[in-house]
Amino acid sequence: MNRRSFVSRLAAIAVTGAAADNLSPQLSAESRSTMSRAAWMRTAKWGVMTHYLADWIAHETGEPMSVERWNELVNQFDVEGLADQLHSVGVGYYQISIGQNSGYYIAPNPTYDRLVGTHPTKCSRRDLVSDLHGALEKRGIRLMVYLPSGAPADDSAAVKALGWMRGPYRNQEFQIKWQQVIRGWSRRWGSKISGWWFDGCYWPNTMYRFCEPPNFATFAAAARAGNPESAVAFNPGVYHRIYSPTQYGDYTAGEMDLPARIRIIHADDGLIDGAQIYILSHLGEQWGMGSPRFSTDDVVDWTRKVTSQNGAFTWDTPVQINGHISEEFVDQLMAIGKGLRQD
Numbered sequence: 001m002n003r004r005s006f007v008s009r010l011a012a013i014a015v016t017g018a019a020a021d022n023l024s025p026q027l028s029a030e031s032r033s034t035m036s037r038a039a040w041m042r043t044a045k046w047g048v049m050t051h052y053l054a055d056w057i058a059h060e061t062g063e064p065m066s067v068e069r070w071n072e073l074v075n076q077f078d079v080e081g082l083a084d085q086l087h088s089v090g091v092g093y094y095q096i097s098i099g100q101n102s103g104y105y106i107a108p109n110p111t112y113d114r115l116v117g118t119h120p121t122k123c124s125r126r127d128l129v130s131d132l133h134g135a136l137e138k139r140g141i142r143l144m145v146y147l148p149s150g151a152p153a154d155d156s157a158a159v160k161a162l163g164w165m166r167g168p169y170r171n172q173e174f175q176i177k178w179q180q181v182i183r184g185w186s187r188r189w190g191s192k193i194s195g196w197w198f199d200g201c202y203w204p205n206t207m208y209r210f211c212e213p214p215n216f217a218t219f220a221a222a223a224r225a226g227n228p229e230s231a232v233a234f235n236p237g238v239y240h241r242i243y244s245p246t247q248y249g250d251y252t253a254g255e256m257d258l259p260a261r262i263r264i265i266h267a268d269d270g271l272i273d274g275a276q277i278y279i280l281s282h283l284g285e286q287w288g289m290g291s292p293r294f295s296t297d298d299v300v301d302w303t304r305k306v307t308s309q310n311g312a313f314t315w316d317t318p319v320q321i322n323g324h325i326s327e328e329f330v331d332q333l334m335a336i337g338k339g340l341r342q343d
Contacts, residue, residue: 038231038250038276040194041312044092044142045340046303048333049280050319051097051146051288052077052128054104055154057321060289067120070104074124077106077323083135085325090337093142095197095314096132098185100148103155111184115177116161129185133192144195147182149219149234150174168206175207175214179222186226195231196223197253197280202237204245220248233278244275251276251312259294259302270310277311283329284318296332300339307340 057073058065086094099105105112106128113121133143151164151174158164163173186193198219201208208216220232235253236245240261242252252275256262259281270277283299284290299315306313317333318326325333 037229038195038278040142041093041231041251041276041278042270042310044312045307046313046315046336047091047093047095047142047144048086048089048325049095049097049144049146049314049316050323050325051100051316052106052319052323053097053100053102053288054122055100055102056288061321065102065104067122070122071125073321074106074126074128076321077128077131079128079131079135079323082319082323082325083132083139083141085330086136086141087139089330089333090341091141091333092312093144093194093314094132094136095144095146095195096129097146098129099152101152101154103152103158107185107188109181109184109188112181115181116158118155118157122155127188129189130192133189137192142194143192144197144231145185145189145193146197146199149178149198149200151178168203171207172214175219179214179218182219182222183225186223186230188226190226191229193227193230195233195251197233197235198223199235199253201234201245201253204234204236208234208246216246216248231276233275242272242277242279244273247274249275251278254279254314256281260298262302262305264306264309264311267309267311277306277309278314279306279311280314280316282316283332284316287316289318292328292332294332296335299332300335303336304339304343307343 054065054070063069098107103122105123108123108125108127112123129145136143150166151159151162162177165171208219223232224230231250233249233251233253234245235255238255238257240256242254242264244252252272256279262279264277266272267277283292285293303313317329320326
């Protein structure tokens with residue numbers, strides 16, 4: 001079978017999968033708005049995101065990463081302890097990385113294993129996402145997940161197997177495979193997941209804005225395969241303009257490195273051009289690491305600025321190996337929760 005025939009066959013599989021989910025690739029902006037998948041964010045108001053990544057942990061501890069080491073780490077992640085911390089500070093939701101560049105992930109995915117062919121798998125044996133949901137649901141906290149829109153860049157075997165090329169390329173073969181991977185996780189978790197945040201959608205015109213699949217519509221459909229009510233966002237990079245790059249996004253990805261520059265304009269009851277307002281920035285000196293970089297008064301004020309417009313603010317916060325929020329950030333998170341309760 002030649003490459004064109006192979007890609008065409010994969011495209012047919014992708015379309016069939018989307019149809020089986022009863023999620024039309026041509027979902028209109030009006031239908032999306034009516035479904036209001038991200039409306040819960042305006043009452044949740046704010047949340048915490050943490051990165052739990054194999055390569056970051058290996059760098060921090062100086063211990064080389066392996067499949068067994070990764071499973072040990074994921075197994076010792078204390079979901080109840082983290083859930084207690086999140087409940088104590090008053091968040092409405094929690095967002096966690098499924099995986100990133102290393103190719104190690106926090107939950108099983110047989111589809112990924114089949115497509116990539118790595119043995120033993122770098123997907124953890126424990127389904128940390130499901131376990132987190134169990135702990136969070138008891139405390140009334142929603143769960144969201146983060147995943148890059150590209151292959152794990154530092155895993156050359158996965159990059160090759162998935163057919164990924166970083167840059168302004170159509171990446172048709174890769175996208176079809178990646179959507180199968182996403183669909184596998186989505187069906188596994190179902191209604192446990194309230195939202196997906198996809199990073200690295202840097203080339204929307206080159207990769208996604210097409211009538212024929214794969215495109216933004218089939219990408220969103222894959223994420224909603226297990227839960228049609230899941231809110232989806234596509235992150236085009238760091239911008240201080242708040243917007244969604246496509247009508248198939250339910251909320252703005254909102255990545256901000258300098259939250260003092262946030263300017264909310266053209267907002268209508270928590271929406272900008274039909275997408276729920278959502279901002280994501282980091283409390284540490286870098287994403288997922290470092291000491292607090294802002295005063296507590298500032299982070300409270302910036303969060304209030306967004307929630308006063310019926311938006312949601314997510315603060316990325318460093319965590320320890322056991323999954324607990326680093327203690328030096330708890331006071332700031334407590335202050336945010338207290339400030340919002342007073343509003």
